[in-house]
Amino acid sequence: MEAELKFIGRIETPYNTIDECPRNVQHDGPECRLILSKEYLDGMLGLSEGQEILILYWFEKVNRDNLRQNSRRTGEYAGVFALRTPHRPNPIGASVTKIEKVEDGAIVVRGLDCLNNTLLIDIKPAMVAESINSDLLS
């Protein structure tokens, strides 16, 4: 069973190599820009400054078949579903961050953990209380 994603835009970040990328979102990090493709601009109505959003995006050039890996952070050997590694069956990144500014066709946020030109999948209002889990980040 498979299904097709539609990319709704891309993300501008200051990071052009994996080594420059932070491992997770940094709320005081540099400005990043969600640039929506023209055909999806209508979907932005109602997004506003200060709102917290969940952003989903797609990691390219990853290994989708490696189900057990060593955590980049702790070295621990674990299943991919117990890690935040981008190398996973569905390489979807998920970050919650606050909208700094809504521009014409773009949303400015801070401190995303992905490369410049990362493909954007979805934006939703954030809602669930997530807690920092310090044990098993990749």
Place this chain on the structure above:
Amino acid sequence: MEAELKFIGRIETPYNTIDECPRNVQHDGPECRLILSKEYLDGMLGLSEGQEILILYWFEKVNRDNLRQNSRRTGEYAGVFALRTPHRPNPIGASVTKIEKVEDGAIVVRGLDCLNNTLLIDIKPAMVAESINSDLLS
């Protein structure tokens, strides 16, 4: 630009019709079971009881082309990216919940907001502080 998802399993919930489904995750809701397909079981290593996880899943039978909708909750007319509606370009649901139990090939959680047999896309350790946004849920 498009990309293919691989379904890693399915979700057992008590809900067989949309009307029965809660609109969002309920932490004191009924037990739900993430059933992983055999070929993805190796990815579970390291997941444990009490851990908070982010679950991504795929809503079927939705309209992926309707970029502006009325919120089911407030009636407000808004862009799809300012709503949590399943009717969106990429109908991916995202919920954070705590692991109640790890079984052989399954993970028990509570109160998901999706139909029985919903397709499972990903499980990650939860990490980002999300806040309840009461304004623009669908």
